[in-house]
Amino acid sequence: GGIITQTPKFLIGQEGQKLTLKCQQNFNHDTMYWYRQDSGKGLRLIYYSITENDLQKGDLSEGYDASREKKSSFSLTVTSAQKNEMAVFLCASSLGQYAEQFFGPGTRLTVL
């Protein structure tokens, strides 16, 4: 088995601030994902990375940057935090296309 760790669990920032969320996985999976979860809107894909050093934009990438530092880690940066993007950010990993995605517990973002 494996685990996905997301840090921090809770993130509080000021409007306009640059904030970074981190994700680590020990499944040895090639593919990693960042999703945003808003109440009543399901999960929306922000960025994903098929392999180390790869980055692909999802449907909600505007206002975010991502970095796949190594196979086991994937970071997401909110470039300028806004109050309307308070949500839970979920990291996931998988072996590949159509494979089961394993999710971390999430980071809850609050913007003051």
Place this chain on the structure above:
Amino acid sequence: GDSVTQTEGQVALSEEDFLTIHCNYSASGYPALFWYVQYPGEGPQFLFRASRDKEKGSSRGFEATYDKGTTSFHLRKASVQESDSAVYYCALGDINMGYKLTFGTGTSLLVDP
């Protein structure tokens, strides 16, 4: 583009009731269909997947059958328990979309003991 529609936002049942959560999809290709479950405070967990017409996926007493004719993948369970209370997400993966999954908006299930 591809989309997934879950018509029920919330479902309230009593223990031992029969559960149906509806999922309909729209895709240009021939997608794989998934169900995920999310318990409070946790990330979603994979339930099962189906990849072709008439294939049935199942896990933990839940099941769904891929129906290309009606573009549906409805989740069913014969007898729910209080521990099944969670949010359920239907999702699709389309080979034309690469590695992306498209998720529905989720259905919150509350089971009274």
